[in-house]
Amino acid sequence: GFDPLFVGKIRIKIGEGITGTVAKDKQLVSLSRASQDPRYKSFPELQEEKYNSMLSFPITDKKDIYGVINLNSTSMKSFSDDEIYYVSIIANLILTAVKLRRKIASEKNTSVKQA
Numbered sequence: 001g002f003d004p005l006f007v008g009k010i011r012i013k014i015g016e017g018i019t020g021t022v023a024k025d026k027q028l029v030s031l032s033r034a035s036q037d038p039r040y041k042s043f044p045e046l047q048e049e050k051y052n053s054m055l056s057f058p059i060t061d062k063k064d065i066y067g068v069i070n071l072n073s074t075s076m077k078s079f080s081d082d083e084i085y086y087v088s089i090i091a092n093l094i095l096t097a098v099k100l101r102r103k104i105a106s107e108k109n110t111s112v113k114q115a
Helices: 017-025 081-114
Strands: 029-031 053-060 065-073
Touching: 017 029, 017 053, 017 065, 053 081, 065 081
Parallel strands: none
Antiparallel strands: 029 053, 053 065
């Protein structure tokens, strides 16, 4: 895996690299040789050069983007329909949790303002 010191610390802009493109377009991207893709952006601190295949999946409700899940593999492979389906389930679970958390936070803020 990636160095834990950098996980969650790297930020990219919407439209930047493969992940940013997925966020912008709200469409998954599956690549067997990610580093060969013109959208690829390297982050040396993650030592990504050891990975070949990449599945980048949006966490979206089709209106808004909440994040992107990236899966990387050292082997050159195409991700199967089953693997993509499993990631879609995870993305939907995350989306549900984020939206529920936002709703609860919004309700708390509303009740505090009314008090």
